[in-house]
Amino acid sequence: EIVMTQSPATLSVSPGERATLSCRASQSVSSNLAWYHQKPGQAPRLLIYGASTRATGVPARFSGSGSGTEFTLTISSLQSEDFAVYYCQHYTNWPPLTFGGGTKVEIK
Amino acid sequence: EVQLVQSGAEVKKPGQSLKISCKGSGYSFTNYWIGWVRQMPGKGLEWMGIIYPGDSDTRYSPSFQGQVTISADKSISTAYLQWSSLKASDTAMYYCVRPSSSWFYFDYWGQGTLVTVSS
Numbered sequence: 419e420i421v422m423t424q425s426p427a428t429l430s431v432s433p434g435e436r437a438t439l440s441c442r443a444s445q446s447v448s449s450n451l452a453w454y455h456q457k458p459g460q461a462p463r464l465l466i467y468g469a470s471t472r473a474t475g476v477p478a479r480f481s482g483s484g485s486g487t488e489f490t491l492t493i494s495s496l497q498s499e500d501f502a503v504y505y506c507q508h509y510t511n512w513p514p515l516t517f518g519g520g521t522k523v524e525i526k
Numbered sequence: 527e528v529q530l531v532q533s534g535a536e537v538k539k540p541g542q543s544l545k546i547s548c549k550g551s552g553y554s555f556t557n558y559w560i561g562w563v564r565q566m567p568g569k570g571l572e573w574m575g576i577i578y579p580g581d582s583d584t585r586y587s588p589s590f591q592g593q594v595t596i597s598a599d600k601s602i603s604t605a606y607l608q609w610s611s612l613k614a615s616d617t618a619m620y621y622c623v624r625p626s627s628s629w630f631y632f633d634y635w636g637q638g639t640l641v642t643v644s645s
Binding site (some may be wrong): 515 | 587621629
């Protein structure tokens with residue numbers, strides 16, 4: 419089973435600032451990596467797939483990078499609606515498909 | 527428009543059985559996998575398993591194999607998640623999810639079904 423580890427667990431950021439979230443895989447997942455965010459009381463929403471491709475309707479302030487075992491999600495200028503929990507997920511060599519533990523982005 | 531509409535919240539006692547549903551619309555139900563994700567209270571996301579309604583090919587996470595049953599009725603475009611004997615630890619929000627056509631990231635999510643198991 420591929421284990422996904424996200425850091426930090428909590429990130430405190432001021433509105434308008436840049437946020438950088440990390441996701442590490444226990445073995446290579448190539449570029450088969452997706453990012454989601456989840457706001458309280460809502461289902462998760464796909465942001466990024468293929469490590470760096472934005473899903474339909476996702477604002478350009480969200481960008482993903484990385485391949486192999488190290489991945490980054492960057493939010494260039496945090497808006498109020500971006501304060502949420504962010505998850506990464508690999509989709510290679512499954513089952514199982516696995517998610518990271520999440521990073522909570524909170525208002526500083 | 528693709529939609530996944532799940533059945534409503536359930537409150538059950540330990541030992542009872544339960545089957546929750548997820549109805550897909552706006553796409554060809556038999557041509558896409560459909561799966562389930564668990565989220566325990568205050569916790570992260572856990573992939574449980576997935577089914578291909580076209581031929582009922584089903585894959586489970588080892589963590590959930592033998593604990594739940596995933597099925598689908600393609601005649602009514604509905605997937606199911608079933609327990610034969612619930613435990614308090616099954617209390618969680620359950621989401622149905624649809625991957626893309628080629629890769630197993632989830633671009634569509636149901637609204638979630640809250641299952642509460644309590645004596």
